[in-house]
Structures are given as C-alpha cells and as structure tokens.
Amino acid sequence: MRVAIAGAGAVGRSVAQELIDHGHRVLLIDKAATSIRSDLVPGAQWLLADACEMSTLEEAQLQTCDVVIAATGDDKANLVTSLLAKTEFTVPRTVARVNNPSNEWLYGESWGVDVAVSTPRIMAALVEEAVAVGDLVRLFTFRQSNINLVELTVPADSAHVGRRLGDINWPDGVTPVVILRHQEALPPEADRTVEAGDELLFVTPADAEAELAALLAPRPS
Numbered sequence: 251m252r253v254a255i256a257g258a259g260a261v262g263r264s265v266a267q268e269l270i271d272h273g274h275r276v277l278l279i280d281k282a283a284t285s286i287r288s289d290l291v292p293g294a295q296w297l298l299a300d301a302c303e304m305s306t307l308e309e310a311q312l313q314t315c316d317v318v319i320a321a322t323g324d325d326k327a328n329l330v331t332s333l334l335a336k337t338e339f340t341v342p343r344t345v346a347r348v349n350n351p352s353n354e355w356l357y358g359e360s361w362g363v364d365v366a367v368s369t370p371r372i373m374a375a376l377v378e379e380a381v382a383v384g385d386l387v388r389l390f391t392f393r394q395s396n397i398n399l400v401e402l403t404v405p406a407d408s409a410h411v412g413r414r415l416g417d418i419n420w421p422d423g424v425t426p427v428v429i430l431r432h433q434e435a436l437p438p439e440a441d442r443t444v445e446a447g448d449e450l451l452f453v454t455p456a457d458a459e460a461e462l463a464a465l466l467a468p469r470p471s
Contacts (some may be wrong), residue, residue, distance in 0.1 A: 251275070254315045256301035257322035258285040261347065265319060266294050277310055280322075302330045303386045305336065312339040320346040323352045336362030365392060386392045386463040389451075396456050399427070406446035407468040416440025421465065423459040429449040 251274045255262045255452035258280035266276045272294040281300040299306035318335040328346045335341040348354050348368035357366035390399040426438035434467035
C-alpha cells in the first residue's frame with residue numbers, strides 16, 4: 251500500500267514509521283525545511299513542499315496512493331489536503347487529524363475526509379472507558395458511513411451475564427468485534443458466554459446505540 255502523509259512533525263513521522271514497519275510505502279510531505287529529517291525515518295520518501303498546493307500533489311503522484319493522511323498541526327491545511335486528495339486525485343481513503351475539537355464538525359464528506367482522528371476526543375473516550383461500567387462509550391466514528399466503534403463494560407447484574415453471544419438478539423446492524431477479558435482479546439464466537447466485567451467492542455450504526463446500551467443494562471431492581 252502506498253501512503254502519503256502531509257505533515258512531517260512528530261505525529262507524521264511516528265505514523266510513517268509504524269506503516270513502514272508493517273511493509274507499506276510512505277511519502278512524507280512538509281513545507282518546512284526543518285521538518286525534513288530523513289535520518290529519523292530513513293525508510294520513507296520525502297518531499298519538501300506545501301501539501302495544499304496542486305503542483306505538490308501532482309509531483310507526489312497522489313493518484314497512485316491508496317491512503318492520504320493529513321497530519322499537520324493546522325486544521326485548515328488538513329481539510330484542504332483531504333479535499334484535494336479526494337476530489338482531484340480520487341484517493342480511496344483519507345484520514346485527517348483534528349487539532350481543535352471545535353473544528354470537528356467540518357471533518358466530513360463535504361471536505362473529503364473519510365476518517366477524522368481527534369486526539370482530545372479519543373483521550374476523553376479512553377478515560378470514560380476506564381471508569382464506566384454499564385455505560386456505552388463511543389470510541390471512534392467512521393464518518394462516511396455513520397458507523398461507530400463503541401465499548402461497553404458488562405455490569406454484574408446485566409440480564410445477559412452467562413448467556414451465549416449467539417443467543418442474544420443484537421439490534422439491527424450491530425456486530426460484536428472483540429471481547430476483552432482478563433487482559434485477553436477473545437473473538438466473539440457464538441458459543442462464548444458473556445461474563446460480568448467483560449469489555450465488549452461493537453461496530454454499530456449510531457441510531458442503534460441506545461438500543462444496544464439498553465440490551466446490556468442492569469436488570470431493573
């Protein structure tokens with residue numbers, strides 16, 4: 251897979267190294283000469299240019315990329331890069347970094363963003379996930395499809411403790427992804443039973459979240 255990353259700061263370089271370690275080809279683009287540090291990510295290609303300029307993206311041959319990641323510290327630049335990648339170069343997948351949560355509403359299909367990554371929102375979700383039992387926590391939103399990755403820690407008095415996953419009538423569109431139990435990640439097999447304290451991860455439509463939360467809620471007292 252070929253990936254172009256706009257923004258060669260600490261975030262962009264870290265993502266680039268992870269992708270290279272997994273066997274992908276990566277191009278890092280940055281307009282600041284001080285950010286061009288090929289010694290830090292020697293396996294990447296580097297381009298000193300402005301990723302918001304069409305000429306830069308043409309030079310980068312963005313049409314050959316499978317994914318474009320807009321990872322600069324400037325939300326406007328990330329949106330412009332995503333829009334150009336999607337509309338002018340028909341890149342299949344765009345991922346954009348959200349720096350200011352108040353700008354998050356812009357990161358959608360109209361600006362060519364498939365996946366928006368908001369560090370403040372992710373950190374807040376992880377805090378909620380660590381302390382909330384019985385409450386559904388939204389971890390991630392797939393913008394283009396209005397599908398969410400959510401987590402729920404099963405309370406001890408849930409009506410479904412001890413039941414097989416395959417016997418539970420999940421809401422339409424809801425798919426169990428993994429069970430986290432005693433520091434183990436377990437596949438959601440139909441014969442596996444639900445235990446108190448299980449962390450269940452689901453892919454679910456947004457409009458099914460309330461029904462899913464109610465399904466696993468504690469028994470009425």
